[in-house]
Amino acid sequence: MSEKIRTIITQDAEVDDQNSLRHFLLYANEVELQGIVQTSSIFHWIGVPGATQPHGSHGDEWTAEEAPYDKPYRWTGTAWMGKAIDDYAAVYENLKTYSSDYPTPDYLRSITKVGNIGYAGETERATEGSELIRKRILDDDPRTLYIQVWGGTNTIARALMDIEAEFGGDASWPALREKIEKKVVITACGEQDGTYRSYIAEKFPGLQFVRCLQMGSYAYPWRQMPEGESKESLKAAFMENNIIHQGSLMAGYATWLDGKVYEGEGDPGQFGSNPDIMKVWFGAKMGLPPYEKHDFLSEGDSPTFFCLLPFGYRTLENFANGGIAGRYVLDESQKNSKGEALNYWNVADEPYTDSFGKTSVVESMWPHVADLQHGFAARARWCTEKASVKSELPPVIEAETPLDISAKAGETVTIAASGHTQTAAPGTSTHTKTGKALPVTYSVYGPASTLEGAADLPLTIEGGKATLTLPAAAKAGNTVHVIARTEEDGPMKLPRFAQFIITIK
Numbered sequence: 001m002s003e004k005i006r007t008i009i010t011q012d013a014e015v016d017d018q019n020s021l022r023h024f025l026l027y028a029n030e031v032e033l034q035g036i037v038q039t040s041s042i043f044h045w046i047g048v049p050g051a052t053q054p055h056g057s058h059g060d061e062w063t064a065e066e067a068p069y070d071k072p073y074r075w076t077g078t079a080w081m082g083k084a085i086d087d088y089a090a091v092y093e094n095l096k097t098y099s100s101d102y103p104t105p106d107y108l109r110s111i112t113k114v115g116n117i118g119y120a121g122e123t124e125r126a127t128e129g130s131e132l133i134r135k136r137i138l139d140d141d142p143r144t145l146y147i148q149v150w151g152g153t154n155t156i157a158r159a160l161m162d163i164e165a166e167f168g169g170d171a172s173w174p175a176l177r178e179k180i181e182k183k184v185v186i187t188a189c190g191e192q193d194g195t196y197r198s199y200i201a202e203k204f205p206g207l208q209f210v211r212c213l214q215m216g217s218y219a220y221p222w223r224q225m226p227e228g229e230s231k232e233s234l235k236a237a238f239m240e241n242n243i244i245h246q247g248s249l250m251a252g253y254a255t256w257l258d259g260k261v262y263e264g265e266g267d268p269g270q271f272g273s274n275p276d277i278m279k280v281w282f283g284a285k286m287g288l289p290p291y292e293k294h295d296f297l298s299e300g301d302s303p304t305f306f307c308l309l310p311f312g313y314r315t316l317e318n319f320a321n322g323g324i325a326g327r328y329v330l331d332e333s334q335k336n337s338k339g340e341a342l343n344y345w346n347v348a349d350e351p352y353t354d355s356f357g358k359t360s361v362v363e364s365m366w367p368h369v370a371d372l373q374h375g376f377a378a379r380a381r382w383c384t385e386k387a388s389v390k391s392e393l394p395p396v397i398e399a400e401t402p403l404d405i406s407a408k409a410g411e412t413v414t415i416a417a418s419g420h421t422q423t424a425a426p427g428t429s430t431h432t433k434t435g436k437a438l439p440v441t442y443s444v445y446g447p448a449s450t451l452e453g454a455a456d457l458p459l460t461i462e463g464g465k466a467t468l469t470l471p472a473a474a475k476a477g478n479t480v481h482v483i484a485r486t487e488e489d490g491p492m493k494l495p496r497f498a499q500f501i502i503t504i505k
Contacts, residue, residue: 005308005316006143008035008133010115012044012151012192013076015254015262015271016219016298018084020150022253024305025088026379028108029101031308034136034145036112037129038078040122041151041192044264047071048118069119076264081112083252090248091383098387115155121193123158133159137180144316146185146308150301152193156186157200164203181206181343187304189213197336205340210319212303213347214326214365218372219300220282223289226354226362230369234296242492243376244294247383256291271297296373303365306372312397312497313483319345321481321499322448324372326365350447364447374492392490393422395438397498399484400465405502410472415442416465417498419486438486442466451478451504474504 009024011017021036040046051069067073089105096102115129116122126134133156136145147156163180167173185208191197200207216225222234232238236255244250244258254260260272268274268281277283278290306325307315313323320329327348334344350364378392385391400416407413421435446455451474459482460467466482484498 003143004030004032005146006032006034006141007146007148007305007308008037008136009033009148009305010035010037010039010129010133010151010153010155011148011301012039012041013078013080014041014044014074014151015076015265016300017150018076018080018252019254019297020299020302020305021081021084022087022249023299023302023376025084025108025249026095026376026382027305027309028103029095029099030310031305033103033108034111035129035132036081036108037115037132037155038081038113038117039115039129039151039153039155040117040120042120043192044074044076044151045069045072045119045122046075046117047073048122048124051119051122053119072264073119074264074266074269076262078114078117080263082109084249085109085112087248087252094247094384094386095382098382098391098393116158121152121154121195121198123154123161123195123199126158126162127155129155130158130162134162137163137184144185145183146187148301148304148308149186149188149192150304153186153188153191153196153200154193157195160200160204177204178206180204184208186210187212187307189301189304201336201342201344202338205336205342208343208345210304210307210328210345211347212307212325212328213300214303214363215300217326217363217365217369218302219298221286221288222296222298222369223291225366226352226358226360228352228355228370230366230373233370233373236292236294238373238377239294239296243380246380249383250380255293255297256295257293306365311371311495312499314403314499314501320448321501322348322364322445324365324368324497326363326368327448348447371495375494378490378492378494392488392492392494394494395486395488395496396420396422396435397440397484397486397496399498399500401500403498403500405500406505407470407502409470409474409476409504412467412469413502414465414467415482415484415500417484417486418464419496421488436489438489440464440484440486443483443485444468445481445483445499448481449479451480454480470502470504476504478504480504 047070053069085108113128113132115127187210190213258272303325311324314321315323328345329348331344331346334342348364349361351359352362353359397419417440419438419440423435457468480502482500488494
């Protein structure tokens with residue numbers, strides 16, 4: 001098994017951030033979580049006495065008024081993090097039977113910190129949260145540090161400010177700055193304050209910023225997306241039957257109109273308890289269709305960690321490869337005030353054929369939402385059932401031919417992978433391929449391929465292998481991506497993928 005990636009979560013405590021944390025904890029065995037840090041954003045802050053909001057710096061999204069910086073604004077408090085971890089602790093013994101890599105509740109409490117929460121973009125002082133981030137950025141761990149942003153980037157900015165204050169005058173600063181730009185990757189649910197633009201992009205333009213904004217696919221507006229399996233997996237029936245009744249961790253998970261009341265939200269903005277929310281506040285503002293009780297509410301921030309999980313796509317090698325959280329492209333138009341190019345990535349759209357046979361271009365994550373929801377459902381059940389021969393585990397897929405293939409134009413290429421049910425010693429992460437063989441399907445991933453017309457290349461499937469013939473006119477350096485997929489044969493049909501990349505030489 002490859003080395004685990006490491007990550008820090010930063011969040012502004014919005015209701016959907018609270019959902020994202022509960023969802024993430026089900027996957028906490030798959031990565032090395034090194035911090036949970038609460039920040040502020042343009043949507044949530046605690047307020048700082050005497051602070052004034054610069055004119056025009058913050059257009060309040062929900063009312064016609066400007067929200068003052070010296071008072072709380074949609075402030076949820078910080079105690080909710082401990083409650084979520086307590087609920088995780090109540091199901092931890094069950095989760096441990098699936099993997100010994102689930103972190104202990106005490107460890108999670110030790111890395112949970114409050115960062116800069118004063119107001120939108122507040123970086124007035126170092127905080128426990130910014131110190132945790134600063135130390136991780138400066139540590140000797142050679143692995144990439146993926147920092148998820150579910151709120152503002154202000155606490156990250158404060159950590160970097162403190163690093164610059166300490167080392168910026170040294171001769172070693174240019175090398176350290178370059179090291180930081182290579183070491184840190186920000187996966188962000190958009191820009192929820194001004195500190196990425198005002199500081200990070202100015203001082204660290206080469207630091208990769210991946211704008212994981214798949215709001216139609218996995219946030220409040222999902223009802224507007226095309227019909228199909230993904231949309232069905234977000235509806236109340238799926239949520240009620242598979243997720244929200246699976247133990248204490250899921251009992252705290254918010255759905256539309258579920259009766260829950262959230263600290264800091266005014267009466268109009270109570271997603272769970274205001275029956276008129278779609279008519280007079282959120283729905284009217286967003287132009288959304290009506291929702292049913294227990295429909296999926298939102299996890300707008302979760303694509304920032306979905307892209308880190310080991311589903312089998314090669315996303316972290318290059319975000320242009322795509323993956324379970326969609327495909328991203330470098331936005332070459334993004335520059336800082338000095339005209340320096342930013343390492344800034346945006347979501348790509350891709351074709352999607354709905355249940356009526358109509359094809360439209362949508363966020364590239366939308367086809368995978370059903371896969372994500374099915375994985376969510378299976379792990380939610382882990383909270384209430386100890387691992388057994390009946391447990392639904394994700395399958396194992398193994399490449400039988402190299403994942404990277406170099407071939408000449410006109411050459412016929414063979415690709416092969418095998419799928420197996422997962423078997424593991426109870427409570428460990430030792431996977432073997434001794435389980436039942438599973439079928440493998442293959443498809444050309446046209447949008448990720450650089451060869452023009454790649455999506456139309458015919459694949460021949462025979463004996464569990466796929467072959468394709470490259471066009472004779474294909475130019476050197478062009479690529480064709482082929483995705484192999486296998487599914488567990490349980491009710492959730494949990495998938496895993498292998499991504500083959502053919503480069504024309």
